[in-house]
Every structure is written in C-alpha cells, then in structure tokens.
Amino acid sequence: MLDISDLHVSVDGTEVLHDINLHIGQGETHVLMGPNGSGKSTLLKAIMGFGGYTITSGSIVFKGQDITHMPIHERAHLGIGMMFQHPPAISGLKLGKLLTATSHMDESAIEALAQSVNMEQFLTRDINVGFSGGEMKRSEVLQLKVQQPDYLMLDEPESGVDLENMNLMGKEIAALLEKDIHIVNRRRSGLIITHTGYILDYLEADQGHVMISGRIRCHGNAREILRVVKEKGYGECLRCKPR
Amino acid sequence: MEHLSLEDQERLAQTGLEVGMQNRCGSFFQIDQDVVQTTCGAEGIEMLPIKVALEKYDWMRDYYWNAVPADADKYTKYVAKQETPQGLVVIAHPGVKVAMPLQACLFLREEPVQHVHNIFIAREGSEIHIISGCASSWQKERGAHIAVTEIYVGKGARVTSTMIHNWGAGISVFPRSATIVEEDGTFLSNYICMQPVNRVTMYPTARLVGKNAVARFSSIVVATPGSFLDLGSRTILAAEQTSTELISRAITTGGTVISRGHILGEKENTRGHIECKGLILKDGTIHAIPEIEGTLTGTELSHEAAVGKIARHEIEYLMARGLSEDDATATIIRGFLDVKISGLPEVLQRQIDDAIDKAESGF
Numbered sequence: 001m002l003d004i005s006d007l008h009v010s011v012d013g014t015e016v017l018h019d020i021n022l023h024i025g026q027g028e029t030h031v032l033m034g035p036n037g038s039g040k041s042t043l044l045k046a047i048m049g050f051g052g053y054t055i056t057s058g059s060i061v062f063k064g065q066d067i068t069h070m071p072i073h074e075r076a077h078l079g080i081g082m083m084f085q086h087p088p089a090i091s092g093l094k095l096g097k098l099l100t101a102t103s104h105m106d107e108s109a110i111e112a113l114a115q116s117v118n119m120e121q122f123l124t125r126d127i128n129v130g131f132s133g134g135e136m137k138r139s140e141v142l143q144l145k146v147q148q149p150d151y152l153m154l155d156e157p158e159s160g161v162d163l164e165n166m167n168l169m170g171k172e173i174a175a176l177l178e179k180d181i182h183i184v185n186r187r188r189s190g191l192i193i194t195h196t197g198y199i200l201d202y203l204e205a206d207q208g209h210v211m212i213s214g215r216i217r218c219h220g221n222a223r224e225i226l227r228v229v230k231e232k233g234y235g236e237c238l239r240c241k242p243r
Numbered sequence: 244m245e246h247l248s249l250e251d252q253e254r255l256a257q258t259g260l261e262v263g264m265q266n267r268c269g270s271f272f273q274i275d276q277d278v279v280q281t282t283c284g285a286e287g288i289e290m291l292p293i294k295v296a297l298e299k300y301d302w303m304r305d306y307y308w309n310a311v312p313a314d315a316d317k318y319t320k321y322v323a324k325q326e327t328p329q330g331l332v333v334i335a336h337p338g339v340k341v342a343m344p345l346q347a348c349l350f351l352r353e354e355p356v357q358h359v360h361n362i363f364i365a366r367e368g369s370e371i372h373i374i375s376g377c378a379s380s381w382q383k384e385r386g387a388h389i390a391v392t393e394i395y396v397g398k399g400a401r402v403t404s405t406m407i408h409n410w411g412a413g414i415s416v417f418p419r420s421a422t423i424v425e426e427d428g429t430f431l432s433n434y435i436c437m438q439p440v441n442r443v444t445m446y447p448t449a450r451l452v453g454k455n456a457v458a459r460f461s462s463i464v465v466a467t468p469g470s471f472l473d474l475g476s477r478t479i480l481a482a483e484q485t486s487t488e489l490i491s492r493a494i495t496t497g498g499t500v501i502s503r504g505h506i507l508g509e510k511e512n513t514r515g516h517i518e519c520k521g522l523i524l525k526d527g528t529i530h531a532i533p534e535i536e537g538t539l540t541g542t543e544l545s546h547e548a549a550v551g552k553i554a555r556h557e558i559e560y561l562m563a564r565g566l567s568e569d570d571a572t573a574t575i576i577r578g579f580l581d582v583k584i585s586g587l588p589e590v591l592q593r594q595i596d597d598a599i600d601k602a603e604s605g606f
Contacts, residue, residue, distance in 0.1 A: 092577070102565045
C-alpha cells in the first residue's frame with residue numbers, strides 16, 4: 001500500500017530525515033517508536049504532504065501512485081488519513097460543519113457517528129476550541145470515521161487521554177484498521193507513533209520500527225521492540241549497528 | 244418598489260429587504276428624501292415617518308436630539324438644519340413583544356445626499372427587532388448618506404438593531420447613532436458591510452443608565468480595495484451591574500478598516516469585553532484600537548485583538564481531511580465571520596449568513 005524509498009526530508013534547509021525506507025503492505029499495521037525529536041512526526045507529516053517538509057530526494061508511492069509531490073487533499077482523496085497529535089483550534093468553524101463539508105453524509109448519519117464516540121454535544125462547537133485532551137482525540141477519531149481512510153496515520157493516540165477514553169479510542173482505532181476482519185481479508189493499513197505502547201492493548205501490530213536521529217534503525221516485532229525499549233531504553237538501539 | 248429597476252431590487256434584497264413582506268411585521272421605505280412606504284401590521288407597534296410622529300406626539304420632542312446631540316459634529320448639524328426631517332420612528336408600546344422583525348429600507352437613488360433621522364423607542368417590557376437595509380442604486384456613482392439614529396430601550400425592554408449596508412464604491416456614509424438603555428434593558432446591535440463603499444465612519448454609543456442593562460455590539464465587515472471603514476462602538480457602563488461586549492470581525496482584501504472600541508466602566512460591579520479580530524487576505528490595512536477605561540475598583544474590563552493572515556497549519560489541517568486549498572481557506576473565513584449572536588431570530592441570522600455567502604465569491 002505504502003512504499004517509501006530512500007527518502008530525505010529537510011526542514012528550513014536542514015535535513016532531518018535521512019534515507020528512509022519503509023514498506024507497509026495492505027492490511028498491515030506498523031508501529032513507529034523512537035525518542036522525542038527523532039523525526040517520527042516529521043515522517044508522518046511528510047507522507048501527508050505538509051508544507052515546510054521538503055523532500056530533497058527519494059519517493060513516496062501510495063497504491064502504486066507516486067505521491068511525492070501531490071497536494072495534501074489529493075492524498076486524502078486517495079485514502080490517506082491522519083490523526084493529529086496537536087490539531088489546531090479554529091474559532092468559528094463548527095465540528096459538524098467541517099464533517100458535512102468533507103463528506104457526502106447527511107446530518108443524521110454524522111450525528112450517529114458522533115454519538116458512537118460521545119461527541120454529539122460537540123458538533124455545534126468550534127473545532128478544538130477549549131476541547132480537553134480526550135475530547136480532541138475523540139474529535140480526531142470522529143473525523144477519521146467520517147473520512148474512512150484506507151491508510152491511517154496516528155501520531156501518539158494515547159497522549160493526553162484518560163483510561164476511560166483510551167478504552168473507547170483503542171476500540172475505535174482498531175475498528176478503523178479493520179481489526180475485526182480476518183487478516184486475509186483486511187484491506188486497511190496503519191502507521192502508529194507510540195511512546196507507551198498502550199495502543200497495543202487494543203490492536204495487534206504487524207511490525208515495529210525504531211527511529212533515532214532521523215533514521216530508521218531497526219525493524220522487528222512491535223511488542224519485542226517495545227519490551228526492549230522499556231527495559232533498556234533507546235540507548236540499546238543507539239549502540240545497535242543497523243544491518 | 245415596483246418602480247425600481249430589477250438591478251436595484253436585487254441590491255435591496257441583499258440588505259435584507261423583503262419585498263413581499265414575508266417574515267416582516269412592518270416596513271418603512273425611504274428613497275432619497277421621499278418616504279414611499281410605512282406599514283405596520285403588528286399590534287402595539289407604531290411605525291411613523293418622523294415628521295408625522297413629531298406632529299402626532301408632543302412628547303416626541305423629549306426623544307428628538309436627546310441621545311444624539313444636534314451639534315455633535317458637522318453631520319448631525321447637517322441633519323438638524325433640514326427643514327423637513329425624514330426618517331423613521333418606531334414606538335413599541337409597553338409589554339409588546341414582536342419576534343418578527345420590522346424592516347427599514349433607506350435607498351439612495353438620485354439625490355447627492357440623503358439625510359435620515361430615526362428614533363426607536365421601546366417602552367417598558369417591550370421587545371422589537373429592526374433590520375435596516377441601506378443601499379444605493381447601481382447607477383449611482385457618487386453620493387452621501389447621513390443618518391442619525393436615536394434608540395431608547397426602556398426598563399426590561401429588548402431592542403435588536405441589525406444594519407446591513409450595500410453601497411457603491413463612490414458612496415460615503417455617516418451613521419451617527421446613540422442608545423440609552425434603562426434598568427434590565429438589553430440592546431443588541433449588529434452591523435454587516437461586505438460590499439464596496441467609499442467611506443463609512445461611525446462610532447455608535449450605548450449608554451447603560453439603569454441597573455443590569457446590557458449592550459452587545461457585533462460587526463462583520465469587509466474592506467475591498469478603495470474602501471475606507473472607520474468603525475467603532477462604545478459603551479458607557481453608567482449604572483451598577485451593567486455589562487457589555489463589543490465584537491468585531493474585519494477582513495481586508497485591499498481596503499482599510501479602523502476598528503475602534505471603547506468601554507468606560509464608571510460604576511460598581513460592571514463588566515465589559517472587547518473582542519476584535521482582523522484577517523488580512525490581501526495587502527490592506529486593519530488597525531485595531533480597543534480602549535478600556537475603568538474609573539473605580541468595581542469594574543472589570545478586558546480586550547483581545549488579533550490581526551493576521553490565516554494560519555497555514557489550519558488550512559493544511561482541513562486539506563488533510565480532503566478539502567482543496569481554496570475550499571479550506573473559504574471554510575476558515577466562513578468560520579472567522581461566524582459570529583453567532585444569541586437571541587437573534589432565525590430570519591435575521593439567515594439574513595446575516597446570506598450577506599456573508601454573497602460576499603464570499605469575492606474572497
């Protein structure tokens with residue numbers, strides 16, 4: 001589904017991602033770990049196509065199409081979706097209005113989806129204005145439930161979420177990634193940035209990657225990587241020689 | 244109305260004028276200096292040309308040039324020196340509440356200057372909504388509109404005054420208005436100007452003289468190239484427990500907006516807030532001048548002002564949801580202008596939304 005080859009990304013003229021190679025197959029969920037500032041969010045934003053993240057070489061291919069220089073909204077139309085870690089607050093723009101503008105759903109369908117994530121009271125609120133951490137995340141999940149992307153990127157879905165919300169979020173994210181469908185028939189893919197690994201209580205990941213200083217240092221079983229990082233920290237990864 | 248060209252009818256419709264009087268309980272129509280229509284179907288509400296009102300009621304003199312001094316400036320002096328005053332008087336008798344708006348339409352067609360003097364009186368416990376639509380003929384290249392409006396909100400009364408402007412690029416406009424609000428009274432003022440105009444200068448003032456009185460001014464304006472809008476609103480918190488909010492949204496696509504605001508807290512337990520936001524879409528000027536002035540410990544006043552462009556990350560956020568860059572920008576502008584005014588009847592809110600919709604194509 002997603003093929004990233006030899007990708008180099010610069011921000012403000014400084015290269016921050018070096019020689020990234022990543023392949024995510026259809027139906028696969030991958031986890032991306034790494035210390036703060038290692039470039040994980042940058043990679044997600046570069047895949048989404050945000051301005052300020054200049055691809056100096058390499059390519060991003062999605063569903064067989066080269067999207068390296070495609071505008072953001074066309075990537076969204078192709079089926080890429082993203083859950084933001086820090087979504088902007090936009091005063092005056094109602095959450096419900098945004099959902100109507102970005103979908104062909106009628107009001108009742110949107111309301112039903114909002115109810116499923118306890119957001120029905122928020123449809124008439126300005127998006128993310130005065131939302132708590134959990135509310136912001138639920139709003140993100142709701143937007144993705146409306147968008148139904150084939151490939152979903154989640155930037156720290158656990159951050160700022162209490163236990164009750166985590167349970168709801170975990171289940172919803174698992175559903176967005178079609179974890180309820182047999183692995184053979186699963187079509188949705190995902191890339192999840194996590195520090196704590198809590199999200200793995202709700203869904204299985206097919207692969208894990210560790211990014212350090214803008215490079216992916218290793219690939220492997222997500223739970224195993226998480227265990228090693230929990231026990232030994234990222235120091236172990238730093239010492240590890242990439243093959 | 245039938246005598247007007249289709250183009251002019253359309254221009255008036257953009258200011259909220261309902262020709263067929265649907266959703267209106269009364270209508271006043273002045274073309275240049277001629278009052279061509281005054282009808283009111285609401286019981287307990289009188290709509291009269293000011294000349295008639297002054298002849299009919301002796302006490303009208305108490306309200307005539309009271310809230311606005313006749314010698315305030317050269318524009319009020321110009322209106323005061325007219326032999327035959329023109330304009331609208333609305334009287335809402337005690338306890339009369341009408342949810343349906345009254346419309347006042349002021350149309351500048353041929354004369355170089357239109358002068359208007361309006362007086363709105365809401366007696367104790369009454370409630371009225373007035374929508375003033377002001378426009379000029381599409382053929383009118385130059386001209387001026389000078390309008391004095393005096394509003395008296397009685398004890399426990401509520402007045403909503405919504406003014407929508409649709410002038411031409413060569414028209415200069417000088418509204419001069421003031422409101423006096425008594426105990427428990429509420430005054431809501433809304434101003435919309437989304438179309439080109441040469442110059443608008445106004446600084447309406449609400450004086451809250453009775454306990455618990457409330458005033459809220461909201462304005463939504465767009466300055467197109469060549470437009471100069473010097474706008475403001477002022478509330479004087481002259482009684483205990485009074486409060487006010489001055490809210491403005493200004494966009495420039497090349498013109499100038501001076502967005503003023505002034506709250507004077509001079510009594511105990513008073514509160515006031517100014518919120519002034521400006522969006523520069525194309526190089527132009529937005530100059531926000533919020534002033535808050537307190538004269539004793541028991542007043543709490545605040546202001547926030549922000550001028551800038553649309554944040555790039557907001558546009559990209561919406562693009563990540565599938566909106567094109569243009570649609571994302573328009574959606575954010577819509578949100579920026581979306582100042583929901585509590586207590587506004589739906590038809591008026593729709594009118595405001597319509598005015599925004601019609602202007603949107605120009606962004």
